[in-house]
Amino acid sequence: MNTYNFTSSAKSFLIKGFIGGLILFAIGLATKWNDTSHSLNTQIIANVYTVVIYSFWVGVAAMFFLSATTLALGGWHIQIQKILLAIGGTLPFSVGLMIIFFAVFSHDLFHWTHASLYIEGSPDFDEVLASKHDYLNPTRFWAFAIVLLGTTLALYFMWKKNLTDMDENPSVKLFDKSRAIAAASIVIIAMGINTFGTWDWTMSIQPHWYSTMFTWYTLASASATMFCILYITVIYLKRNDYLPRVNENHWHNVGIYIFAASIFWTYLWFSQYMLIWYANIPEETIYFTKRMNGYSEIFYLNLILNFVIPFLTLIKRDAKRNYWTPIIIGSIIIVGHYFDFFTMIVPELVEGGGGFNLIGIGTFISISSIFVYISLNTLSKYTDLESSTHPYIRESYENQI
Amino acid sequence: MSTKKYLVGLFDDDHTLLHAIENAVEQNMEMSDVYTPFPVHGIEDKMKMRRTKLHTAGFIFGLTGTITAFSLMAFANAVNYPINFGGKPVFALPAWIPIMFEFTVLFSGVGMVLTFYYLNNLYPGKKPEIIDPRLTDDMFAITFDMTKDSSNKSNLSEFLKKEGAVEVFEKEF
Structure with a gap:
């Protein structure tokens, strides 16, 4: 059994998840229908955009991790590399959704797209934004978006083609090619997609504010989620009798990565907060003011879910090897990092609190069900689930830590 | 200072060594330690060592x-x-x-x-206890503690020889 069979019960479970999410979304809409304190339109856009951006970065993190381990001549992940590729399989869909958002809702999402801000003498004239107009303008935004999103997709399809070719007729030449793709991916993701992507698509929602740590912070957040998804998928497949030669050493490795990514995320989150707190410059503190007024519960919950809980529970070796702890903690971390992306985007658009309600919960459940469906569907297309013809497969079989 | 006595079996191959360890554990022989010139995968599990704290x-x-x-x-x-x-x-x-x-x-x-x-009983000025200089090069060793009880010495050396030890000798510190 070396091909994943996407069973109809798994499909119907995800479809039920999607419908359940839609029902929650509808209940949320109904309760907020007569509430005029926030525009319903903005709330829906902000919540859906949060989940889309979240899944986009999770896909990018999967590609980044696959590239990094391949480039470092890692061997242990070979049996589970198809899962990484399947997590990246959501990229075409999230990229499509993002382009729709940029094309249709850019005025709702991005304050700086309004032309009147840059006309001197108009009541909306903003001196700070006018000084940034050389960078923050729609032409540059679209050029960067097309290049960056196009490169993301190109890298994904190159990876997919390479690994599928390797299944059919393996050769050292193909393996060398995969290392070349890995090298290119790392540089392009780190210095191109991640850097400019986070500036354009998340940070520019608050155009007056900037942080040099925002880029890594986003990728660290997405990486922690990606490792949790990887862990849960590995255990799911293992319990359904796939991946016969994956054992506790492999998921221990993934568990270590969950722990490491959570600590790394905390380091960046805290550094960003501490520097801004210490310098106390009004244009920087505005970011945290908006998040602590009305969203303070989510803001602090974020730190508990993503740092305190994983740190205290996953620190022991046995906790990473018995798989129930990481599955429970992993689910908590996935929700926790949803809150992280939520605090990046929603408090700016739905100011003063009240942005977190059933609309957001429903969107998260239904859209993530779609993305899990797409991922598993991509996974079921691979004929060789454990990449048994890869030159490094022996190292993966005999992985021991 | 009281002297420490060890029975040493030298091996020249790690697979023979792993096999010998397996058999020793099976027969409930209490090994003092195993020395290898490079890390051998799975040796701790085979020796049934408790994990470090x-x-x-x-x-x-x-x-x-x-x-x-x-x-x-x-x-x-x-x-x-x-x-x-x-x-x-x-x-x-x-x-x-x-x-x-x-x-x-x-x-x-x-x-x-x-x-x-x-x-590990290390401190500045400690006199090194070297079982055999070849252990840092191409030899592997299983040692048994003989300090308190050396009654089953002949048994153990026979076992080591049977498992393919190239040399069996006693070492005192």
Whole structure:
């Protein structure tokens, strides 16, 4: 059994998840229908955009991790590399959704797209934004978006083609090619997609504010989620009798990565907060003011879910090897990092609190069900689930830590 | 100082060694230690060694460091001599966290090194106990402790020879 069979019960479970999410979304809409304190339109856009951006970065993190381990001549992940590729399989869909958002809702999402801000003498004239107009303008935004999103997709399809070719007729030449793709991916993701992507698509929602740590912070957040998804998928497949030669050493490795990514995320989150707190410059503190007024519960919950809980529970070796702890903690971390992306985007658009309600919960459940469906569907297309013809497969079989 | 006596079996192949270890564990022979010139995968599991508790010691040392840094800064900055730095509160927790982190790393690092030395019976000026110089080159060794009880010496040396040891000898320190 070396091909994943996407069973109809798994499909119907995800479809039920999607419908359940839609029902929650509808209940949320109904309760907020007569509430005029926030525009319903903005709330829906902000919540859906949060989940889309979240899944986009999770896909990018999967590609980044696959590239990094391949480039470092890692061997242990070979049996589970198809899962990484399947997590990246959501990229075409999230990229499509993002382009729709940029094309249709850019005025709702991005304050700086309004032309009147840059006309001197108009009541909306903003001196700070006018000084940034050389960078923050729609032409540059679209050029960067097309290049960056196009490169993301190109890298994904190159990876997919390479690994599928390797299944059919393996050769050292193909393996060398995969290392070349890995090298290119790392540089392009780190210095191109991640850097400019986070500036354009998340940070520019608050155009007056900037942080040099925002880029890594986003990728660290997405990486922690990606490792949790990887862990849960590995255990799911293992319990359904796939991946016969994956054992506790492999998921221990993934568990270590969950722990490491959570600590790394905390380091960046805290550094960003501490520097801004210490310098106390009004244009920087505005970011945290908006998040602590009305969203303070989510803001602090974020730190508990993503740092305190994983740190205290996953620190022991046995906790990473018995798989129930990481599955429970992993689910908590996935929700926790949803809150992280939520605090990046929603408090700016739905100011003063009240942005977190059933609309957001429903969107998260239904859209993530779609993305899990797409991922598993991509996974079921691979004929060789454990990449048994890869030159490094022996190292993966005999992985021991 | 009391002398220590070991029965040493030298092997020239790691697979033979692993096999010998398996058989020794099966026959409930209590090995003193196994020496290899390079890390051999799976040897700890085969020897049924209990896992080291060095990490727990490291965690406790780290916690000590965190508490030391926190209590010193809290006492000095907030209790004993409060000074207004740029309008920040005297109990400025975010600013202390980097120092608390550094103390944690320092204490757990130094503490773990010292614990490691203590557990391995190493200290400055210790006379090295070298079983055989070839153990750092191309030989593997299984040792049995003969200090207290050497009654089953002939049994053990026979076992070692049968398992393919190229040399069996006794060593005293």
